[in-house]
Structure formats: C-alpha cells, structure tokens
Amino acid sequence: MIGTGNLVRLALRRDRILLPVWVLFLVSVTYSTTTALEELYATAESRALLGVTANANSAFLAMLGPLHDWSSLGGLVVWRWGVFSGLFIAIMAMLVVTRHTRAEEEAGRTELIAATVVGRYAPLAAAVIVAGGTSLLIGLLQALALIGKGLDAGGSFAFGLSTASVGLVFTGVSALTAQLSENSRVSNALAGGFLGVVYLLRAAGDAAGESGPQWLTWFSPIGWTEHVRSFADDRFWVLLLPLAAFVLLVGVSSAIVSRRDVGLGLLAARLGPPQGTISSPFGLAWRLQKGSLIGWSVALLAVGVIYGSVAQAVGQMVQDNPTLGQIVSKIGGADAMVDAFFATITQLLGLITSIYLVQAILRLRSEETSFRAEPILATPVSRWGWVASHAVFALVGGAVVLAAAGLGLGLVHGLQIDDVGTVLPKMLGAALVQLPAAWVIAGVALVLFGLFPQLTGVSWAVVSVALVLTLLGPALQLDQWMIDISPFTHVPKYPDITFGPLAWLTGVAVVLLVAGFAGFRRRDLTT
C-alpha cells in the first residue's frame, strides 16, 4: 500500500476538472430538482394526485421506481431523481476507477510507477480511494443541499448516502472488471453492462407491481436505494448491503492483484490466425466495432423485451383503479395510456442509443491518439474512406441497435395482445424515428473530431446535456428554448409520426457530418 498517498495526489491532479464537474452536476441537479418540484406540487392535493398516477403508471415505475411518500417534498425528490442520481454516480465511479487502473496499465504507465517505491496494491487502492471518496463527498453535499432546502435531516442523509452507496458499489465493480481484462474498453463495457442489468432488474421489479416479481429489486444496488425509502421510513440498515458488496468486491479485486502479472488480465491471451483476411478499412472497422455493435443490439433487445412485457399491465392497471380510470379517460383512455408509455420508452431508447453512436464515432479519435490511424492513412486509404469506415457504425449501426429495441418491444407486446402483425411494424417504426435525432448527436461528435480534435471528449457532455434536458428538463421547469436544444425534443411522439421534423433533423445531421468530414480532411493528425 506504500505510495498510495502520492498516487491519490496524482489522480486528483489529473482529474482536477473532471471530478469537480461531476460533484457540481450531481449536487446542483439535486438542488434544482427540489426547487422545481416544490413549485410544481405546492398543494397536498396535487401531490396526492401525483402519488396515485405515478404508482399506477408502469412507464414511470419502470423508469423512476415507486413514489413511497408523496406527502413530503423529500419523497417527491427521491422518486424523481433518486434512480438517475444513482445511475450517474455509478458512471462516474466506473470511469474514474478504470481510468486510474486498467487504462494506466494498458498504456504501460503503471510499469513506470510500479518500478518506484510503490506497493503492489497502491494503484488500485488510490483509484478506490478517489472514486469512493468522491462518491461520499457527493452524497454528503446532496444531503446538505436538501437540508438547505429545509428538508428533514434524516431523510436528506438517507438520500445522500443512498446515492453514495451506488457510487461505492460501482467503485468495487470497476475495480473487479479492471482486473479481468487487459483492455480498459472491455473493462468499462463489463461494468457498464452490469449497470444496465441492475437498472433493468429494478425496472422490471418495480414496473411489475405488487403482483409481479418485486423481489428482483433486491438484487440491484439501485433497487437497494429505493428500499432505503428515504423520507418515508429512512431504513438506513439497507445501506449495509451496498457496504458489504463494496468490501467484498474490493477484497476480491485485491486478491486478484496479488496473483496476477502487471499488464495482464485474468482472461489469458490466446494465439490467433497467422494469416489475415481483412482487406479494407471497413473490414478493420468491422473487426474493431462488431463486439460493441452486437453487445448494444443484444442489450437493447433485452430492454425492449422487458418494457414490451410491461406495456399490457399499463392498461390493466387503469381498469383496476377507478380514480385513475377517470383521469385517464380524460386523456383518451387506456389505449392512450399505452401509447404514451411507448412514446416515453422509445424516446428513452433513442437517448440510450445516442450513447452508442458517440462511442462508435469516438473510436476514430482513440485510433488517432494511439497512433493506429497513422499506418492505415499511410496506405492508399483516403481520409474520407477511413472516417466513413467507422462512421457507418454510428449511422447504420445505430439503426440496427434501435431496430433491435423495437423488435423486442413489438414482439413481446404483440404476442401478449395476440397481434404481432400490427404491433411489430408500429414498434419498429416508433423506435427508428429516434434515429435522426441520434444522428444529430453523432454529427456533433464528428464535428468535434474533425474540427476540434482535442475537444472530442466534449461529445460525452453533449450526450449528457441531451439526456438531462430531455428526461429532466420538464421536471426542472426549464424554459422551452432550453429543452428545444436537445434534438430528441423534436422527434414526433408515437403514435403521431410526422415526417417534417425527421427530415429537418436528418438535414442537420447531414450538415454536421459533412462539416466533420471536411474538417478532418484538412487538418493534421494530432495526439
């Protein structure tokens, strides 16, 4: 462990911008969500109405979880923001841990460090301290922000610690995945895939309602935060589960560290073919990107299946609840409710898919900075051809991923209501209309790559802004012009598909892509 302190300092120095941004983001959204909900649901009646509708709406239940306590403002905040807060802090922990462990090792810098007076466990310990410490700091500041808004201190700490607990669990998860593979990309993909699984486990458990497999939520670190029931019961003892998971995961990771060689993973490398069959830049891009494309397609197919299987329950719930039935009949009846559910879900799927698109585009930059683009561009491959070989995975690959999601939704819901023939094409269409908006995001990423290569990483901020504006914008009572910045705001809502917005979104995407291409054609290769 010797040298850990210095490595922590090194990590804080390297992340001196990144970490404060994460802290500021997660704390300020907590504060502004509280402010917005306070104004939006000022009266006890409006809160009670929200309570009935929120807990009866499967789309809400799947996305946000149950609203345990609608009598207090704190309860509303936990419902609207708790799950997302956990998701975001998990991503933070995952990126930070991988960045300071496997990515360093892969780049050969750990070797440089390990040859100095630094203990075997120090790099892992430093990463865990930085990610775990940041998680706790965020939780603490979130609690203080809520107390600052005049909320109950017990509930505020229950909420803040719940968020921190997800950060701790994913610190542990990434510590483990960083040991398994030699590749930081794979390490992040494993941890990210696990995050998707635990989000979906609780989504399925929550959406199923009392009659369904609610116990699934107990298998999810994000589900645990719901079981804390902040502001309702403040069950702090539930937090022992994430704490135990954290200790276990870090323990197992350390055990692996003490057994493996620096630079190698647990999954041993094997020999491959002595001859190659790849003969084009597209062939190379396919080899590099196919794993990610297949993984995303399968994951979104699974998401589609889960949400598709829930849709029917949305209609039934209305029939079971007379109060809700009255409200719903005003907005068009149970069918309209199912449609609204699909509109919300397909938008969410579109947003998730845009993450895949950006990842596919950013591959260009990582190939460039790792000097792997250079030998390819020193062959007769044109700049245009090289960029296109990867961009096609964003543009066409995005369609594949969305179609997989639509297939899952349509097939399962179609089977449930015995009408696959009608439902499947509709759901495929509802998913694919998201594509032009996702293309716009990919276009922005390509513009950054082509014109401002040093700022390519800002693409992630662009995706985050689109996510926050689209998912939280209305709840935060942002001005419409701000919400309009997200291309997903303009996608026509299922089932009223109009082609006008799709055409101009595609136009914007084309302009951005052309600008990105042209920029790259004219610039130097840089690292």
Added chain:
Amino acid sequence: MTSAISVSGLVKTFGPTRALDDLNLDVQTGEVHGFLGPNGSGKSTTIRILLGLLRADSGTARLLGGDPWKDTAVLHRRLAYVPGDVNLWPNLTGGEVIDLLGRLRGGLDKARRAELLERFELDPRKKGRTYSKGNRQKVALVAALSSDVELLILDEPTSGLDPLMEAVFQDCINDERERGRTVLLSSHILAEVEALCDRVSIIRSGHIVETGTLADLRHLTRTSISAELAGPPNGLADLAGVHDLVAEGNRVRFEVDSDKLDPVLKQLVSTGVRTLTSQPPTLEELFLRHYEDAK
C-alpha cells in the same frame, strides 16, 4: 538521377514551437538516404508531412513526382512506411496486421512475407497486445518490406531491435537497394547509417545542416593523429588546419582538418616519424560536432 523526394523551404509550427524551419531535403531515386538527428529535431515531423499526415505551413514538398498532401492515395500505393512508435490493435494477430497493411497497399509478396517472418523470427499468431516493442516493430517491418513498392520510409525502424535483428535488418535494406528501391531511413544510430546509407542529411532544430555522401562529410571533419617524431615538432602549431595540439617532448597528439592532411603529414615527415597512428573521423564525431557547436 531523378529525385524521389525533394523538399525545399519547408516550415511547420505547432503553436509556439517551430518544428521545421526552412528545411531542404533531396533524396535521389535508388539511394538509401540516412536522415540523422537527435530526438525532437524534426525527423518524424518531416516524414509525416511527406506522408500527407501533417500539412506544411509553407514550402514545397514533392514525393515521387506528386504532392504529398493532395495526391495522398495515389502516392501511398507506391510507398511503404514504418512508424517509429508501432502500436498494434490489441486483438489482431501480427499476421493479420501484416496482411491488412499489405492488402491496403494493393497486395504483398507471399513468398517474401514468409521469408521475412523466418529471418526476423517473428510468430505471426500472437495478438498485438502480447508483442514486445521490438516484435511490434518487426510486424511493421515485415509488412513494409514484403510490399511491392518503390519507396520505403522508415522512421527509426530499429529502435527496439536487438543486435542480431539489427544485422538482419541491414541485410534486408541492402537487398532493397539491389532491387533498386529508394529508402529514406531516419535514425539516430550512427553505426547503422554508416553501414547502410549512400548519402546522409543531418537535421538540427528543424533545419538540414549538412548533406552529402559519407566521403563528402568526412572531408569536412578532422582526423586524429598521434605520433612520435625524431625531433621536436617545430612549426606544427602554425600550420592551418591543426587543432588541439598537445606536445610532450617528441610526442605529439592533435587533430587535423581532413582537407589539410597532406601539408601536415609533409611537415611531420620532414621532422622524421618514428611511430604514427591516425584515426579516421567517425560519423559520431561529425554528429557531435554539429550538435556541440549549437550549444
């Protein structure tokens, strides 16, 4: 003789750094041209401009009769490149990378590929991430040498190779010369350049300070002489071209400009010579002189 590469007045800046400063370089068709300079002197920047990976701020560069920035794809069909830092795709085997680069260039000689793999003792079945630096370099070398091209651009290609492999590399480059290929070999290993190159250009701070055959360059340097004379070395110190003279009784040690060797030797002979050792100038001395002068 035609020029395979001809560069004049090339300037390239990165922010405040002037990486290339009025650089002139001429590589003739069929020669092995050494491109010598220490780290950070602008060798790789020049090469990247020649490959159309960077764009020059001003000056002209011609490569195989074309413009390296505009005619990229056409020119790249006729050349092969080995970068100084070879990074491979972690999950592709060495063999797959060799074949990929060869196919992208328009095909490679299978028999030559097999021969080179054997000569360099490279296992093509290993994944990119498991190769050492030297072996990654070999992958790039095999890919370049087994391609049917007119021009090889090699950027410090032997920096990770052991002495045995260095010898194999030198054999391969001599083979290439016999096939009539042009080679631009950037290096800071003087013995390698001395052994291989027909002509040499020395770059310092983005500017070519010396260019010519090794014989031309030697001409500009000094020979070290130590001798025991029959009598005291009178008048030696006054001769033009004699430097660093140390005289102890009848023994002398000094350096002499190579083009002034003749009158100096005549002076020694007129005194009477008992023993004489002379050391020809090495490229290293030439090199060091240029860099020490700069300090």
